[in-house]
Amino acid sequence: MTAKGHDFLDAIRNDTVWNKAKSGAAAVGGMTLGMLKDLAVAYLKQETAAKLGISLG
Structure with missing residues (x-):
């Protein structure tokens, strides 16, 4: 597995982050796995902050 794959799995391990990422993908009608990873990582950063x-900011 690549480093990006590990980043994605680390981000979606959090149920809140996973649910927000799924909702975000559904709101725009779907997205690529790379986009979903970026969204999940961004939500994880927000949760952590x-x-x-x-x-x-």
Whole structure:
């Protein structure tokens, strides 16, 4: 598995992130796996920042 594959699996391990990513993909009518990974990683960063009390701006 590639590093990008590991990044994707790490991101969607969180149920909240996975559900947000699925909803985002459905809202636009679908997306590539690469786009879904990028979306999931972005949501994971948001979740992590919120837990740490950091604003990503």
